[in-house]
Amino acid sequence: MDPGRGDASIYNDGSISAPGDRTDRKHGTGGGPRNLENTDSADPDNTETDKKADKNKDYIKWVDFTVSYEALCQAYDWDVDTFDTEHHVEWIPLLAYTAARTGGEFDKKALKILNETAEKLAEGEAEIETLTKDMKYYPYYLEAYSAALGGLVGEYEAEVIGEDGQGTWQKKYGLKGYCPIARGFDYTHYDDFGAGRSYGYKRRHLGHDMMGLVGVPIIAVESGTVEALGWNQYGGWRIGIRSFDNKRYYYYAHLRQNYPYAEGLEEGSVVTAGDVIGYMGHTGYSTTENVNNIEVTHLHWGLELVFDEEQKESDNEIWIDVYPLTCFLAKHTQEVQKVEGTREWIRTTKIREF
Numbered sequence: 001m002d003p004g005r006g007d008a009s010i011y012n013d014g015s016i017s018a019p020g021d022r023t024d025r026k027h028g029t030g031g032g033p034r035n036l037e038n039t040d041s042a043d044p045d046n047t048e049t050d051k052k053a054d055k056n057k058d059y060i061k062w063v064d065f066t067v068s069y070e071a072l073c074q075a076y077d078w079d080v081d082t083f084d085t086e087h088h089v090e091w092i093p094l095l096a097y098t099a100a101r102t103g104g105e106f107d108k109k110a111l112k113i114l115n116e117t118a119e120k121l122a123e124g125e126a127e128i129e130t131l132t133k134d135m136k137y138y139p140y141y142l143e144a145y146s147a148a149l150g151g152l153v154g155e156y157e158a159e160v161i162g163e164d165g166q167g168t169w170q171k172k173y174g175l176k177g178y179c180p181i182a183r184g185f186d187y188t189h190y191d192d193f194g195a196g197r198s199y200g201y202k203r204r205h206l207g208h209d210m211m212g213l214v215g216v217p218i219i220a221v222e223s224g225t226v227e228a229l230g231w232n233q234y235g236g237w238r239i240g241i242r243s244f245d246n247k248r249y250y251y252y253a254h255l256r257q258n259y260p261y262a263e264g265l266e267e268g269s270v271v272t273a274g275d276v277i278g279y280m281g282h283t284g285y286s287t288t289e290n291v292n293n294i295e296v297t298h299l300h301w302g303l304e305l306v307f308d309e310e311q312k313e314s315d316n317e318i319w320i321d322v323y324p325l326t327c328f329l330a331k332h333t334q335e336v337q338k339v340e341g342t343r344e345w346i347r348t349t350k351i352r353e354f
Helices: 047-054 069-082 091-102 107-121 138-149 323-329
Strands: 151-161 167-175 208-210 217-219 225-230 238-242 246-255 274-277 299-307 336-337 345-347 351-354
Touching: 047 167, 047 345, 069 091, 069 107, 069 151, 069 167, 069 323, 091 138, 138 299, 208 323, 225 246, 238 274
Parallel strands: none
Antiparallel strands: 151 167, 151 351, 208 299, 217 274, 225 238, 238 246, 246 299, 336 345
């Protein structure tokens, strides 16, 4: 899978329309390559059939994910600090309310709105249901942000190793999503979402590149099921993992030549957030398997939002800019250790999710 371009709107009924052609926008998209495995003799690519069916469905078709790193951090802090209090301020509704107030902008003014609103909610001076009752766009932002961020924050149990070397389980609340690079391994990155790509066909870069060294352990951002594993001419050795709620598809590409994956990983495998799933490399840009045609060693990781299964591999795929999210996930890294006598790395501690 290598994301491409296409046209999209937010809702079929036009209640929320995309402000401009999304191919010119930075933070999100709604297009990708056609999957031509299933054809119809009267309509080989099912274009007309898809269009007719599409008009009768009401689901999100386009997401402009503009939530800044600062907004993610501040909303998250309010969530964690107020958890288990009388007035828990949940971070996703808080972000959605702020976006509905500002049109999706997260500048200094938006951060002020976010914090002032959170303070009122935490003090019991307001309720999110009351504040958002008559907000036209709040339902859209809530659904979009829930799809993008759901599963990253919540209750879980973490394994803690004592001085005696024995592990115990401690109940925690907070960030349970992980940085895709293991702790202690250096990388560089910048916001390259939307940059041009030309191999195969001209298209936009709909993921995020993290540059490092060959063999750096790659970590599962969120728990889920492996849906794709193997060679792709664009992504080289790659892994696709679907979240358990089916809203998020995590894509990890350009993995190491000859030894790309964690031992035993296969399609259908269930992974836990923080697991080692593969190793950084520079494979891809070749129809021949196991070829290093990518000049710079890096992990390409992307996040596709899925609101309807017909979107999954279609002209209406929704890939979002995960650079701010990558910076945010750096708060939670997984320590790993080498398995003696092998090329494998494994996590040093585990988590259990509820």
